[in-house]
Amino acid sequence: MLDAPVTGKRQVARGMFVIGMRAPEIASAVRAGQFVNLGWSGGPLLRRPFSVYRAEGEHIEVVLKAVGGGTGQMLALEVGDRLSCLGPLGRGFEFGGGAREAVLVSGGLGVAPMLLAARDARAAGMKVTWVHGARTAAELCAEKDGDAVIWATDDGSQGTPGTAVAAAPDADVVIACGPNRMLAAAAERWPEAQVAVETYMGCGTGVCLGCAVPLKRGGYDRACKEGPVYRAADVDWGALPSHLPYAVVA
């Protein structure tokens, strides 16, 4: 648990912001797909989980939109304000096995773990194709990292018309993040894809069992410990709520 001062904020799409904070231990340890659980004084009772978007030197960043009370407050934080930062939490993406090519598929805020995924995929010697979708051009995240970049918008205002999943090529390693409904579609196409899911979280540390992810083989895993990254075919997508009030849309 770190007391992390906010060090900056910038806008990367309509309503989408990156918040930076000083969190040395986390910055040096975090892997793509892992998250931090953030609290702040005057904030809601429970912490709020966010993927680590970027890690450099002693700093980490998260990317978010104001989708509710907590994220609204976070966007009102100023440089110097303090976040209580728990992490890095969860199991991230795996880039082993000598694969040559990785496709990163994200919808909307699903871009959150992708900068680190690109970093880790490259470090594992892969070529990275970056596929990012949103409803419309203004909602596409302006920051990107890939040897090839593919944009997709629902309204066709930029890149391929349609979803990021539809726009993406196949590859040895597919990484996907976005609304659970988009991930279900990814699972249809790439059963072996590694997907990062969203659930409500009570603790983020594995003790409350609140973050249950329904599994195809029956029973539940904890998104905060065994996840948030899953093999797409392992998740029982029909039983995973896709209607979280804060669910971001592609």
Place this chain on the structure above:
Amino acid sequence: MLDAPVTGKRQVARGMFVIGMRAPEIASAVRAGQFVNLGWSGGPLLRRPFSVYRAEGEHIEVVLKAVGGGTGQMLALEVGDRLSCLGPLGRGFEFGGGAREAVLVSGGLGVAPMLLAARDARAAGMKVTWVHGARTAAELCAEKDGDAVIWATDDGSQGTPGTAVAAAPDADVVIACGPNRMLAAAAERWPEAQVAVETYMGCGTGVCLGCAVPLKRGGYDRACKEGPVYRAADVDWGALPSHLPYAVVA
């Protein structure tokens, strides 16, 4: 109910601060001894009552110390932050009846209504003697207003050693404010004194009956409607809690 932006803050004694806010309707209407009930976003559930310390033009001021969570937050407010301000509330001091001299007796934060009391007493043609006590010199409020001024400190570090009540002269009109225990002492000496009491308040507007002040004649009055100013002899001091956790000491 007004949305009042904070316009300034200054220190007037050790730990004691004055906060100013823009509240035109209240500034023009308020009388000495009346109070405002303040709320702010991210604050506690209930509003917090404060005497109006000063009113000038479109602005009012309150004086406070951080005695708990709410007052602690208030002192962290910055210029431009907004207070929700309900008032003026309650019944203030009366300066009618052609009296010639008023003695204002305050202990610690009991100084809060006295600047306005001095103003209103003068407007009613009276000579004002200002008596202000505190535990020690550093806790005496630096701001004062009186034709004569008497200081008192428990430790004798400034002015008369002992309490403000003991240090005060007699007069036609005695106004007192401070911890309820001090007011009980004032009531012994000046049954006709006008005293401003402190109670917990739920609403400040007379609907909850939370602010009960026990009366000598039996039953209870509402501090927020019939009070907070009482004829000293009317209050059943033995039954009025003197141990409010936030009670300020002289």
Place this chain on the structure above:
Amino acid sequence: MTADMSVAIGSMKLRGPVLAASGTFGYGTEVPLLERRALGAMVSKGIFLRPREGTAPPRIAETPSGMLNAIGLQGPGADALVRDYAPQWAEWDFPVLVNINGESASEYAEVTSRLDGVPGVAGFEINISCPNVEQGGMFFGNDPRAAAAVTEAVRKRTKLPVWVKLTPMVSDIGVIARAVESAGADALCAINTFVGMSIDLNAYRPRLSFRTGGLSGPAIRPLAVHLAHQAARSVRIPVIGIGGIARAEDALEFLVAGCTAVQVGTATFINPKAIAEVHDGIASFLEARAFKSLADLPRYLPRD
């Protein structure tokens, strides 16, 4: 398009579903007219037959997202109410119900008789759920027979609407709800405050002089929604939801959970315009979803 916000509680037609809860709106006279414009109805502060002093201070204490109160039903008694307040109520454009109390079923009946037919008194809310009196109150509310007996006693004395306000301090609210429905209640109000305690660590004793108090405010909302929902599932008469409502969304939770109307209490202390804002917010919600009337709001109410 403006959604139709009117609701019917038995024979009583209200212009809106947002009511002022007993004990949090005084006698309505303390509050400026403006704040009353959206009121569906008002329930006045709880009254006994005779005047009551109430409990010694401190009477309230703040807790996380809530407050404890032990007012002890301070009030002027039925005669003063008839003399001082009812005539004013008779002039208003919304009905006023009186929250009635007693130490025995016959005292409830007496209060009813004294107020029945008085212009300005539009109905009764039987308080069998006040946690802050030594006798009566909550103790009628957690025994189905006693609750029914009080309801019957009042029912016999008046043809005006009779609502019964339930306590949450029961193991099965459905049992009490059915008992008072059978005894002739026109509606149920769910719920009154929960009993709570807060300790003063300087004095090593409870903060409140009455030791315990009733917990109200947002803290209790999820509990109140559940209990109002359980009550609504158990009976055919309308249920009026109460507990921690401060915004339109809070009220809508109760309405979706099966309530016909709601009462706003503690929120009024913090925001004197709370009732109007809740009312307007519900209307906007309906309009944004193109519901023509509150009756079109989908409800979640599987029957037991």
Place this chain on the structure above:
Amino acid sequence: MTADMSVAIGSMKLRGPVLAASGTFGYGTEVPLLERRALGAMVSKGIFLRPREGTAPPRIAETPSGMLNAIGLQGPGADALVRDYAPQWAEWDFPVLVNINGESASEYAEVTSRLDGVPGVAGFEINISCPNVEQGGMFFGNDPRAAAAVTEAVRKRTKLPVWVKLTPMVSDIGVIARAVESAGADALCAINTFVGMSIDLNAYRPRLSFRTGGLSGPAIRPLAVHLAHQAARSVRIPVIGIGGIARAEDALEFLVAGCTAVQVGTATFINPKAIAEVHDGIASFLEARAFKSLADLPRYLPRD
């Protein structure tokens, strides 16, 4: 001077009065060692005889100063607990009690027999108060006869300490408290969560898939203090206070109100160091007032 913080719960001596509540500390293995240093004892996640999947998501929802949960007692069953966790507990410097559950008194008894004598299992906390199971749980907890029957059944199978965890969803907690005391409980834990509901206004149905959930967190603290106090007044055995404790002052309210120890639950989710901070804060409080030991803390406990 360091105040003596040790407490005795029946025959069990604990190094401190701050315990980890069931279901909020997992099996203790998830939490870094450092966070365990001040623990008086740990109660493990509730377990049935056989593995249980738990309820479908969503399982939690936030409310003002509280949270609803409906985990549904997901767990690996008694055998896995004996195999995977008890051996680790046997190494620790504080006792671990197992929170046991069943759909019948005989299932509680069976779980007890399976765990009794297993190194690492220091005692049992009988959960007759879980609101999130279709059978058993809370339904034993609001009937004094059923509560006593379960307690007796467990008592017969073990000589280890048996604590009984009470539900707040009763009209008189004293009745249940006395019933389980007579049935042989060594201590009472008061309380488990309150049943609550939160509505999703997009879906027009409850947020939780189980519909209702248990409310925990600071919101319930004043209710929990009252109930723990009532329980403590009703029995001679120690009462362990639970509900909304996040800071030392919160724990001290329970202790002054008559509890011998406390459990910290939800606060651990927000602050993994909560238990240590509460423990240290109590010690500082005692030291600041020159109390030599926790036993010297003044209590407010008029006997019924």
